[in-house]
Amino acid sequence: MLERIPSIRKAPDEEYYVPGHRTCAGCGPALAYRLTAKAAGPNTIFIGPTGCMYVANTSYGCGPWRVPWIHAQITNGGAVASGIEAAFKVLARKKKYQGEIPHVIVFAGDGGAVDIGLQALSGMLYRGHDVLFICYDNESYANTGIQTSPTTPYGAWTTFTPAGPAVPEGKKLFPKDNPKVVAHGHPELKYLATASIGWPVDLMNKVRKGLNAEGPAYLHIQAPCPKGWQFPPNKTIEMAKLAVQTGMFQLYEYENGEYKLSVKMEERKPVAEYLKLQKRFAHLQPEHIEKLQAFVDARCAEVGITVPAVASAR
């Protein structure tokens, strides 16, 4: 049983995601990985589907993990994890493996969790494997040079959704809400939450709750990407916080059929305050921002965030 971490000062000193990787300056997903590994501890196996956290982390003889890590295809993180979990279960039962059964964590990007990897994720959850599946959501196929994924926000520029005279808003579709896709169709699911690198203690405790649950758990972590979102690398945490404060990303746990909000908010900031700091939204016209604000208001209401969006005093 992994204990609750009361504060950042009381978090374990030990690191299991250590220097030796080649992520960009200000990388949000790398920080998410570090916090996850710290919370999970030494008796852990990571499955890394193809994505930034595969390509930028591994090179021959040089990887940042102090625990076992295995590559999965971008398609199949959930299935590979299912096999690993099942193997330890049966090998222990048949007395072919001695020792504590390790935590099994998939650390997949939004492509590997929400798009091409969704089938394997759903299969794993449906079958009830005792695995924590984490989606680190940087809202694009970043490793391949920033292409749209299903979690890319409406209106965002990517190389596959450029803004132009015929398509002034760039991306025209609204993002897929994977925590809800996961939450409402998998009877074996034992724990679901969203997290943000802007709230590191909350993130680590959600990792631990997911691992303590006996059965499948899903954690969706928003992890800003300076390169893809086009903001300076020293603004990553600020961007993560603003995403939550504007309601662009909602922090909650979903337990026993109820959304439990993780952050108390008196009011929300308008999405415009978030958008203006990221060049991926630079082309948006007021009508696009209005459309996005309405969408965010509705999505917040779904999970019980009812406080209004109020512009900051200047």
Next chain:
Amino acid sequence: MGKVRRISGCVAAANAVKLADVDVICSYPIRPYTGIMSELARMVADGELDAEFIHGEGEHAQLSVVYGASAAGARTFTGSSGVGVTYAFEVYSPISGERLPVQMAIGDRTLDPPGDFGSEHTDAECCRDQGWIQGWASTQQEVLDMHLIYYRVGEDPRVMLPQFVCQDGYYITHILGEVDIPDPSQVKEFLPPYKNHHVLDPKNPMIIGAQIEPAMGPPLQYQRYQAMQAVGQVLREAHEEFARIFGRRYDPFLEEYLTEDAEVVIFGQGAHMVTAKAVAARLRNLGEKVGVVRLRTFRPFPTEEIRRRMSRFKAIGVLDNSVNFGISCNGGVLLSELRAALYDFGDKVKTVGFVAGLGGEVVTHDEFYRMFRKIQEIAKTGKVEQTAYWLPFEL
């Protein structure tokens, strides 16, 4: 000694998996291989086999599940047919590349179109160059035996490669044959427990499947190539041991039938060769010097064995039960590879291809007679007018 039962190829495969004490099985239904999984599910439900039986959400998941399980130290089994085999294609190379000795049964089925359930080797042959050991059984007994032999060869520390054990859909998967099911103690003597030295274990952390730089590409692939090169010798040893323990002896590479003084032979693999042998026997009764050579190991392709043992024939007809549109010589992959293997013998050995039995259609005795006649004509005249014939349209 074991007990003799009349069982299908599917049930024979399931019995081998049970005898191998497999730890993790991953299923997905598609005809005609499905019966293997139904039988294994029954064995698990009845408490005859202690294994995790996982219902994959597709063939891609099946291969992914056993990839993970094998890396965690489990002996694994999966299987498929037809378009299921090709749906999983992405995962074949990662499995052999990480040197995970996963085993997969293929009950052959045609790809779509025509979408029927008929047997055709196209599905399994599509995967031929992915670093998997691959061979075809031609009887239910051989199915069981081949599964056991392949586990031993694939898990050998000199090899560490996955294996496809192929059987023709329906002709073997669904038809009953007499099978001597060995005693578990014999299998225990033959097949040591699976031991992977590069296993996921928090006590000894390692990275499996790291992305590498181009400079590491050639040595990495060369190691996989060398592993495949080592299979031949390990297969020989395994067949020797198999004969000693179980009393059944197979040639690891080529089964020769009535070839001693044969002038012409038909070469092919799988269940259709049973028909070919019946026709060869009849022609022998008429005093004709014909025989059959059945390929047992398709990957690695036994080039040296073929050069040494098949260059003595005047003419060889090659039966391909698969589609290979646009391939050299217009036959199939067996024709192409046999010709390549015998290239140095030039005109001394004539070859001709036959494409037959597509979509699961029966290759009849009459068709085999016509094939033998064509090969004999080529041996006599020394002329190959057409490199390959599609039956029944062109011959």
